[in-house]
Amino acid sequence: MAGHSSRKVLPGFDLTLGVTVVYLSLIVLIPLCAVFIKTASLSLEQLWNTISAPRAVASYRLSFGTSLLAAAVNAVFGFILAWVLVRYSFPGKKQVDALIDLPFALPTAVAGIALTAIYAKNGWIGQHLEPLGIKIAFTPTGVLVALIFIGLPFVVRTVQPVLEDLDAEYEEAAASLGATRWQTVTRVVLPAVLPALTTGFALAFARGVGEYGSVIFIAGNMPLISEITPLIIITKLEQYDYAGATAIAAVMLVISFALLLIINLLQAWSARHGRRAT
């Protein structure tokens, strides 16, 4: 680690810390404060009426509900994908591994129109589901599909390195002591991976709550049914209801910061856990 003595030897501390703090304040911190200052200009009653309006409440339920569900789906399939990538060899593995990060690199609007083209009623998959009476695009299920796409790499990329670091010896020890493979996986592997899995779940959830680009194309955006919270902010802005938009944004920011705190605690737990295991 960077030693305590390095401050004396290495120059540039004042300059680099200065640049960092000034830039961070100007771009991120002061602008974010604007949300809370603007919200403070509302009376408590106005604030409450804005954030508890039926359309707003329905949007929280949709945004948080679908994000939670998408994160849960990703926790299961992300774990399986990480397992497959670490434990098995199969043709095309390198390409699959590289493409896992696609949702990080693909612009959200592109993902949004592609998913809509797949699940719309005349779409690639949608046309086969339509006769069965299953609708995905322009329903809350569409929102779920978009959030699954967006969140998958968070789970895979947090679980994968932990699985890689896991020594085969632990499983051999469990097996030689008479554990079945199922017992070994649930009692030895899963507890070791759990902190990382929870962190990945939380990251995917946090990302899903704020997601906009990939969702709005496939959601249909019907008030009370498939309207996500970020869209409520946009709608209010387009009606020049700045105070209303800001109040909803303040609610989202408070929840996001709470999530960030939880994720930080989870990561600390994960790091502690990892150190103990190795």
Add this chain to the structure above:
Amino acid sequence: MAGNVTSSFAATGSARFENRSATRDSGAVRIILLALGLGFFALFLLLPLIVVFAEAFRKGFDTYWAALFDPDALSAIRLTLIAAAIAVPLNLVFGVSAAWAIAKYDFRGKALLTTLIDLPFSVSPVIAGLIYVLIFGAQGWFGPTLAGYDIKIIFALPGIVLATIFVTFPFIARELIPLMEAQGSDEEEAAIVLGASGWQAFWRVTLPNIKWGLLYGVILCNARAMGEFGAVSVVSGHIRGLTNTMPLHVEILYNEYQFAAAFAVASLLALLALFTLAMKSFIEWQARRTPEKEIQP
């Protein structure tokens, strides 16, 4: 550091699990997990990617080229390139500064500073746009003053650049901080003791050590800068030919039911994403091929 351990295992890969009876899954379990994992991958990641290109060429090459060389598309491409060309270098300077301060020194509030740098990741892109509207918009703090001087920030290039900087803010710093922490500062200290200036130590010692991480940070930051939709959408005003970036142009074409054209422009962004992922694989391979000195105690 934990991050470096993975590379030493990568050489043995999955074989170290597959060759031992205790860690080898039975044939049926293997097949089921492979089918579930790869099926999920194909459905949620591969299919959308294929759809972008298939839909882009659905009406043939002529429509594709026409969509790309449409004047509005060209101006959207130009605006996207300009915005990224301003945002990425600024975040690069910030990222290197932040990584130097955080990785090379101990100071109070370091953990807080690291968390604050990550803050933009947990803010919805829509809110990232909103904050600049609140400050620079017509009804904002500085709106009337700026209007007096005839300076436009919202619904103009500066707003788009600001929103882009915000959403791509942490990328380069995040890539560099763990890398530089793992490398420590022994080599730089040696250079300084031998008479190098701080800048010389940075350019000749630090930069060669972090070049791959730095390059990946820049490429990822660039991909996100060019692809940002939500934040830019709030501050751009969607003025065709003037304040439309590529993702916004995709949205407009799509909403006008010009699907082939929308997917044609989208395919350029998808190529950018594929290029980014290819570079990531290449850089990881490079880093593995030339083992860093970082692992030495």
